Amino acid sequence: MTDVYQRDIGKVMINAFALLLVLSYALPYVYLLMTSLKPAADVQQIPPRFFPETISLENFNTVLGTATLPKAFLNSLVVAILTTVLSLVLAVPAAYVATQYRRPITVLFLLFALITRMVPAVSLGVPLFQLLKTLGLLDTTTGLVLAHTSTAVPLALLLMAAFFEGIPKELEDAARMDGCTRFQAFAKIILPVMKSGIAITALFSFITSWNEFLYALLLTSESAKTAPIVIAEYNSVYGLAWGPMTASAILYSLPVIIVTLVLQKQIIGGLTFGAVKG
Amino acid sequence: MAEISLSNINKVYGDSFHAIHDLSFDIRDGEFMVFVGPSGCGKSTALRMIAGLENITSGTLTIGGEVVNAVDPKDRDIAMVFQSYALYPHKTVRENIAFPLRMAKIDKTEIGRRVEEAARILELSQHLDRKPGNLSGGQRQRVAMGRAIVRKPKAFLMDEPLSNLDAKLRVQMRAEIAGLQRELGVTTIYVTHDQVEAMTMGDRVAVMKAGVLQQVASPHDLYSRPDNVFVAAFIGSPSMNLYEATLDGNRLTLGKDGFEVPAQVFESRPSLRGSTNRKIIVGIRPENMDDAAIHPASAEISAPATLVEVLGAEDIVHLNIDAPWVDAGDPDAVTEIGEDRSAVARFSPKSTIRPGDIARVAIEAEELHFFDPDTRASIW
Ligand SMILES: Nc1ncnc2c1ncn2[C@@H]1O[C@H](COP(=O)(O)OP(=O)(O)OP(=O)(O)O)[C@@H](O)[C@H]1O
Ligand SMILES: [Mg+2]
Numbered sequence: 001m002t003d004v005y006q007r008d009i010g011k012v013m014i015n016a017f018a019l020l021l022v023l024s025y026a027l028p029y030v031y032l033l034m035t036s037l038k039p040a041a042d043v044q045q046i047p048p049r050f051f052p053e054t055i056s057l058e059n060f061n062t063v064l065g066t067a068t069l070p071k072a073f074l075n076s077l078v079v080a081i082l083t084t085v086l087s088l089v090l091a092v093p094a095a096y097v098a099t100q101y102r103r104p105i106t107v108l109f110l111l112f113a114l115i116t117r118m119v120p121a122v123s124l125g126v127p128l129f130q131l132l133k134t135l136g137l138l139d140t141t142t143g144l145v146l147a148h149t150s151t152a153v154p155l156a157l158l159l160m161a162a163f164f165e166g167i168p169k170e171l172e173d174a175a176r177m178d179g180c181t182r183f184q185a186f187a188k189i190i191l192p193v194m195k196s197g198i199a200i201t202a203l204f205s206f207i208t209s210w211n212e213f214l215y216a217l218l219l220t221s222e223s224a225k226t227a228p229i230v231i232a233e234y235n236s237v238y239g240l241a242w243g244p245m246t247a248s249a250i251l252y253s254l255p256v257i258i259v260t261l262v263l264q265k266q267i268i269g270g271l272t273f274g275a276v277k278g
Numbered sequence: 279m280a281e282i283s284l285s286n287i288n289k290v291y292g293d294s295f296h297a298i299h300d301l302s303f304d305i306r307d308g309e310f311m312v313f314v315g316p317s318g319c320g321k322s323t324a325l326r327m328i329a330g331l332e333n334i335t336s337g338t339l340t341i342g343g344e345v346v347n348a349v350d351p352k353d354r355d356i357a358m359v360f361q362s363y364a365l366y367p368h369k370t371v372r373e374n375i376a377f378p379l380r381m382a383k384i385d386k387t388e389i390g391r392r393v394e395e396a397a398r399i400l401e402l403s404q405h406l407d408r409k410p411g412n413l414s415g416g417q418r419q420r421v422a423m424g425r426a427i428v429r430k431p432k433a434f435l436m437d438e439p440l441s442n443l444d445a446k447l448r449v450q451m452r453a454e455i456a457g458l459q460r461e462l463g464v465t466t467i468y469v470t471h472d473q474v475e476a477m478t479m480g481d482r483v484a485v486m487k488a489g490v491l492q493q494v495a496s497p498h499d500l501y502s503r504p505d506n507v508f509v510a511a512f513i514g515s516p517s518m519n520l521y522e523a524t525l526d527g528n529r530l531t532l533g534k535d536g537f538e539v540p541a542q543v544f545e546s547r548p549s550l551r552g553s554t555n556r557k558i559i560v561g562i563r564p565e566n567m568d569d570a571a572i573h574p575a576s577a578e579i580s581a582p583a584t585l586v587e588v589l590g591a592e593d594i595v596h597l598n599i600d601a602p603w604v605d606a607g608d609p610d611a612v613t614e615i616g617e618d619r620s621a622v623a624r625f626s627p628k629s630t631i632r633p634g635d636i637a638r639v640a641i642e643a644e645e646l647h648f649f650d651p652d653t654r655a656s657i658w
Contacts, residue, residue, distance in 0.1 A: 179352045
């Protein structure tokens, strides 16, 4: 009797704690959302209110009416998609070879991928700037895609390597015995088996590029500028345009939130690496 | 269908680990050949070289008369069944079985017909549209077999295909695979480390140890005429008991006891005469020993019983024979704590021997095995 009672208390405590944690993470975002829904005039109201008195889409209309933001959104989208595709094309086969044909050098290779994740992005930004300048790729979508790919690939490599660890080497052997070349075995059997792992890796690569700020700031100026830069520019020497800024930020966060919600089962499954066992 | 021939095949992993040494033998067309040996002896390596999944370091491999050392696995026309089954988890049973046919660009209606037929033979017809993840171990095993048989390949290679099944299913599948092979008549190489599987399934059995072929022979010959100490101990369960003894004329001295070796033994093993007056390894199978109180024999020794396992049909009696015990060199051999080095005998269930008793043990001396203590080879 007391046991059951104590277990219930424990459950309530854990849930309360989880709720508190979620609230503290969510609160700034909720505040962002509330602010974006206020009429332009109420945004800088003193004292500030949490909930808008009247809900208005004025801020959203403003930002979508400009030329800069929709263009920056498009740039972000193109860069993120190309980065994702390029990262997968590079990382998926590399991770497969590194895990399935294990040699000292492949272990070293994965270790290097890990190390590049530890170098601060700023210290790579300057050489990257020089590199793209020499190549004439500053302020181009291509240039930014290459820069983003350089950060997305190590992550994709490590994720995919972890997924590939979970599939038996005999799967490729079986396909080869059944009449496949090595490449056919990879394309016809291994890739389809790995599709949820690849989806998760794609999502992470996409988000890496979508959220990236520093390289976008350093390597683009006008035509290839992405949305995070435009959003930040609302806070300019001319003042802080809270309304448009919050509205843009909300719009920009929506795709990621939607995709994450849609894929949440796969993401959790994938992150616990149970996705391909069967 | 084809014969497979290995000649002086070697495998070196990396540049130092010599996994297979000069492996040579022929597998006849339609034959069921079993590779058996303790874990790590190179059975899978040998099989994978035949499959083409592993490079052959040196030597010649021919399949159906054609040298295939450099031929890709896909072009060898061989089907393989893996220990883990390696079914394609994203494909249904039907698609799994059809896959090799689709790769061979066989026409759709023909594929459908052959998949149905394989499914019928393997009793998988009701499961064709399920995914491997939803099948039992035995069903998965059948799907793996199905994928191999639909193709009508030149040969089947099977690497411990039953080791993931429970004991009862294993016995059933053992019979089914052997039956299927006989029916299809396809040359088959079957790898196992279970000597019972090897003996019951194989037309011939190749015994390997540490990358070296020990003997290739029919199950009956392996049992009755083992080439060396290792094969003698590896084949048969419980294992043959091996002790150092001395042969002096016709008299064999085993520890404190001794008895006459019958003349017929010297007739069937002429070289044994040359081994008199010196140390020799004598092998006694458990089934050639019995309780002398029940089945007396001219050759008799006495030894204290340390353990008696009553199985109903027989009593397994562990005996403490006071002669130097010989290690057969099987790394997988079970040596029970405190019981290692004891001899094992299969006594009639009528025996009343209990642990602690001194047993009078009758030995069928005509069935003794003799080995050279230096070369460990049989003396014939
Ligand atoms: N890729 C490899 N690289 C290096 N050594 C290997 C490799 N594969 C196998 N070996 C070694 O070669 C030897 C033979 O291995 P193999 O897998 O053929 O043994 P096996 O007889 O099939 O054993 P088991 O019954 O355990 O399956 C073992 O010592 C093993 O460690
Ligand atoms: Mg093996």
